[in-house]
Amino acid sequence: MDKKKIELGHGSGGLLTRELLDELIFSTFRNPYIDQKHDGAVLPLTGEVVISTDSFVVSPIFFKGGDIGELAVNGSVNDVAMCGGIPKYLSLAFIIEEGLPVEDLKKILQSISIAAKRSGVEVVTGDTKVVEKGKGDRIFINTTAVGMKHPGADITMSRILPGDQIIVNNSLAQHGMAIMSEREGLAFESAISSDTTNLNYVVSDILDRFGTQIHLLRDATRGGVAGVLSEIAVDTSLGVFLKEEAIPLQKQVAAACDLLGLDPLYVANEGVFLVVAHQDIAHDLLEALKVQDPEASPAIIGEITTAHPEMVVLESKIGGRRVVTPLIGEQLPRIC
Amino acid sequence: MDKKKIELGHGSGGLLTRELLDELIFSTFRNPYIDQKHDGAVLPLTGEVVISTDSFVVSPIFFKGGDIGELAVNGSVNDVAMCGGIPKYLSLAFIIEEGLPVEDLKKILQSISIAAKRSGVEVVTGDTKVVEKGKGDRIFINTTAVGMKHPGADITMSRILPGDQIIVNNSLAQHGMAIMSEREGLAFESAISSDTTNLNYVVSDILDRFGTQIHLLRDATRGGVAGVLSEIAVDTSLGVFLKEEAIPLQKQVAAACDLLGLDPLYVANEGVFLVVAHQDIAHDLLEALKVQDPEASPAIIGEITTAHPEMVVLESKIGGRRVVTPLIGEQLPRIC
CATH class of the missing domain: 3.90.650.10 (PurM-like C-terminal domain)
Structure with missing residues (x-):
């Protein structure tokens, strides 16, 4: 990444987007699903599938004991667990405000990567949008976690x-x-x-x-x-x-x-x-x-x-x- | 909904959130999955599962030929289709800027409902967050679509x-x-x-x-x-x-x-x-x-x-x- 701050162009679908994806995101989450670089992922799952989604808008984005990235992984992983599911895969979607330091994004990606490993889920697909300065607040993250239902669970x-x-x-x-x-x-x-x-x-x-x-x-x-x-x-x-x-x-x-x-x-x-x-x-x-x-x-x-x-x-x-x-x-x- | 505009409290997890969910969201997307009102949904899926996620930040949110709600359904449905999947289920997550007229949200929910019916997907789980005025831009929507892989597809x-x-x-x-x-x-x-x-x-x-x-x-x-x-x-x-x-x-x-x-x-x-x-x-x-x-x-x-x-x-x-x-x-x- 040549740039020090995220620009609108990073969300355009052009070369800047590709650079952002290749150098920061795909390289952080290497696995056979995300390596396909398609619009989605094909996952081997059988039986009952548990899904949960959450958007994270916490402010500040870095705080004692964690950051928005770790929160975003744990939040959806935990929601799947609460439904009696065993989380396996995660989608990851960013809405970034223009001007976010690339260093901040790197830190957040690192936290996401560590939190995903800790909970045993793989980031398999994602999306990145950029909005103008003043139309967002640094970074919002949506995660959707998917897993299998635990055979012993009947949670209702x-x-x-x-x-x-x-x-x-x-x-x-x-x-x-x-x-x-x-x-x-x-x-x-x-x-x-x-x-x-x-x-x-x-x-x-x-x-x-x-x-x-x-x-x-x-x-x-x-x-x-x-x-x-x-x-x-x-x-x-x-x-x-x-x-x-x-x-x-x-x-x-x-x-x-x-x-x-x-x-x-x-x-x-x-x-x-x-x-x-x-x-x-x-x-x-x-x-x-x-x-x-x-x-x-x-x-x-x-x-x-x-x-x-x-x-x-x-x-x-x-x-x-x-x-x-x-x-x-x-x-x-x-x-x- | 007594209120005419979305307030921060609608994202608090308290009674206002519940009112928003019950009166607008759950009532729009009634199905056995969302009716559980849990943090996620358990879905019957077998074989290879296709998943795709996208956040939508289009501005303006209403435009000739559609709106952000319709776009958000079609976008993820289409991404699953492009992976050779047959989309079945959708998660739906809102980040709403404080002050959004409730009427606008209703219109968007209506569009989502129509678009979901048209493409044969069910909204099974979701999330709503509210950010302060000036920290978002009316409404951002994330959808994650999930489906089965078409048995004849080998898209790569x-x-x-x-x-x-x-x-x-x-x-x-x-x-x-x-x-x-x-x-x-x-x-x-x-x-x-x-x-x-x-x-x-x-x-x-x-x-x-x-x-x-x-x-x-x-x-x-x-x-x-x-x-x-x-x-x-x-x-x-x-x-x-x-x-x-x-x-x-x-x-x-x-x-x-x-x-x-x-x-x-x-x-x-x-x-x-x-x-x-x-x-x-x-x-x-x-x-x-x-x-x-x-x-x-x-x-x-x-x-x-x-x-x-x-x-x-x-x-x-x-x-x-x-x-x-x-x-x-x-x-x-x-x-x-």
């Missing part, structure tokens, strides 16, 4: 039963607070890192072991844990009962939330998922999560109940109860 | 042979000139319409009939016919010989190109594809294209040759020859 809202336990794999609110600190220029004593990570292997492992005893999987991204639980309550017409003291939260994250007046239940995560599982296997599942990631803080945070249909109720540390309502609008815009 | 650059004929299905440069006229406020005697259309059925038909005698399929979008042919010449190390008089061009499109000093070979199309086919079946294929669309102007425009490796050479109407080089940078930015 309608399988949730009263008595099911609600388990989270790790402590909440890290991603949102990392982005927020970055934006507001807050320096906490020990800086908060995004929790962005791929969840496909841990999900695959618990599906191997507990199969259809797992009724629902959902990652708690935008809208946070409260958002997911509100959806569950409304869509199942059952109630969700939460114990505040069981909810895992890092000390500095709790402090940052306090400082900014944010409720961690609503803050976005990028490496936290909820499992709604049959009560018989909940404790074994918790143990399995602990073994999978000894540094994580998995916990049973609540259960499904018939006591208060369509409502999420939180029992506070001092025993009071309050209804957890979903957010109406925006807590932290452009968090992912 | 490496199968191209000297003597292969190059066929286009229709006259060139309509989409680019339609967008250009719209932008420049040009009023031609009879306004030029975009040629955006789904090509999957015509491709499937010719694959049924001519199978592996079809060596390459490629739609001539950004970079135009010249862009595709330059790629073929470079990637195969063969030459491409074109006859200007054979290239189909509507009178008013030719006039508009003259007026604006644009070469129609470089102008983007959204319903034109090239077939590189074995010479033995080229004329039958041409006849098949004529039967498929009696209003189109398919033509054999040239052939593959060993005479001038890696070069595209055009013989002009008066017999002169010139090399057709690919564009370096931008002819018409944000054409798709």
